[in-house]
Amino acid sequence: MSRFLQLHLLTFYPPSNVNRDDAGNPKTAVVGGVTRQRISSQSLKRAWRSSDIFKNALEDHMGVRTQRFGREIQQHLLQKGVEETKAIEIARKIASVYGKVKAEKDKDPTAIDQLAFISPKEREAAFAFAERMLSDAKIDPMKEKETLLCKADTAADIGLFGRMFASDPSWNREAAAQVAHAITTHRVTPEDDFYTAIDDLKKTEEDTGAGFIGDAGFGSGVFYLYLCVNRHLFKENLGSQEEGESGIMSAALGALVEAAATVSPSGKQNSFAALARAGYILAEKGDQQPRTLAGSFVKPVIGEDLMKDSITALKKFRSELTRVYGPGYTEDCELELGNKESKTLAEIVKFCCA
Structure with a gap:
């Protein structure tokens, strides 16, 4: 080739x-x-x-480029019957992996300041990680980024056009x-x-x-x-x-x-x-x-x-x-x-x- x-x-x-x-x-x-x-x-x-x-x-x-991924995690937990305050807390912690999260008093406290390009595989991993956090409060998503982020996957648009994580360039994709x-x-x-x-x-x-x-x-x-x-x-x-x-x-x-x-x-x-x-x-x-x-x-x-x-x-x-x-x-x-x-x-x- x-x-x-x-x-x-x-x-x-x-x-x-x-x-x-x-x-x-x-x-x-x-x-x-x-x-x-x-x-x-x-x-x-x-x-x-x-x-x-x-x-x-x-x-x-196809990936999704968004500031609202934390909201998706929150909604996923709410559909599982999780109490709203707990859902927001978990969503904020996981969303922080993809960029700086808005202040807790913001109208959308789970939103990310930057646009994050997230693949389908990473989306599924984030939902699964959120469910793990329900049973183990000691889990820190910032210490398990390799569980939530991929350096290669089948998101074709990310593979073509790349992505940048300003907070952690090691997860950028050229x-x-x-x-x-x-x-x-x-x-x-x-x-x-x-x-x-x-x-x-x-x-x-x-x-x-x-x-x-x-x-x-x-x-x-x-x-x-x-x-x-x-x-x-x-x-x-x-x-x-x-x-x-x-x-x-x-x-x-x-x-x-x-x-x-x-x-x-x-x-x-x-x-x-x-x-x-x-x-x-x-x-x-x-x-x-x-x-x-x-x-x-x-x-x-x-x-x-x-x-x-x-x-x-x-x-x-x-x-x-x-x-x-x-x-x-x-x-x-x-x-x-x-x-x-x-x-x-x-x-x-x-x-x-x-």
């Missing part, structure tokens, strides 16, 4: 604002001296792992997937949409004004996205798998590729319906040092067909990298809309999982 899987995608988004900054405008970045529209890697990963594609492919092999921020291959000047909302019950004789006015930023363009998966690390993160579970890695890689090609972040989708599909996908496998092809677009693409010109620029830059540094891959597979010789998404997925 080759070590690295690299994906390069070009996706056209119509007028939209799928990923906003703190002022509500599309995120941007200055690249090559000009402003580009940007979609953050955090936004993309959140959209992928919360998609139906991931859920259907990886049922029972991400097998590196995901870049997507940027437009060309200059983009975000625009403002001025809009009004009308009060349906207001009569025309009252006044002719709107019930509400506002503005929303948007932009459009062809985005380049790069991601790389260290398949050896991903296999290590998944740990030793039981017979019948050996397909988890393949299912996760297939879900990742399909989601990257077809799933858009949810920002302002009700207003813009920017449900995009990749127009070009280049998948590469090999043991060579990975490299992004973002350098294809240091000089912004200019032309009447931004997608076609972006593909041309990417291929030209890749060829030059190969000439100078040698090939950055052993095998490759391409999907290109409008090219009858192109592979299908199903073929790209099959290539990436092999």
Whole structure:
């Protein structure tokens, strides 16, 4: 099995604002001296792992990222008939393994200050540990972290995207997937949409004004996205798998590729319906040092067909990298809309999982 899987995608988004900054405008970045529209890697990963594609492919092999795990432990004990004060006490002690717990006087005293990424196996272990504490008050979960936490298990999304425990880095899990921020291959000047909302019950004789006015930023363009998966690390993160579970890695890689090609972040989708599909996908496998092809677009693409010109620029830059540094891959597979010789998404997925 080759070590690295690299994906390069070009996706056209119509007028939209799928990923906003703190002022509500599309995120941007200055690249090559000009402003580009940007979609953050955090936004993309959140959209992928919360998609139906991931859920259907990886049922029972998905972690939960939450501050409310202590509440789940508390509810589990209450369902067992445990008195509420005792349930809260135990839940707080176990929740402290995953991060600093809120003050006892807080409205949710079992909540964790940080978001903790918890696998299904760890969830089951926490419930079992809580039941043990009912019969043995001397048990200290902080001294038995190895019972509650895993350094490898079959939580595919944790294996791909990693996790961090600020309070105890020894239980961190390094991400097998590196995901870049997507940027437009060309200059983009975000625009403002001025809009009004009308009060349906207001009569025309009252006044002719709107019930509400506002503005929303948007932009459009062809985005380049790069991601790389260290398949050896991903296999290590998944740990030793039981017979019948050996397909988890393949299912996760297939879900990742399909989601990257077809799933858009949810920002302002009700207003813009920017449900995009990749127009070009280049998948590469090999043991060579990975490299992004973002350098294809240091000089912004200019032309009447931004997608076609972006593909041309990417291929030209890749060829030059190969000439100078040698090939950055052993095998490759391409999907290109409008090219009858192109592979299908199903073929790209099959290539990436092999």
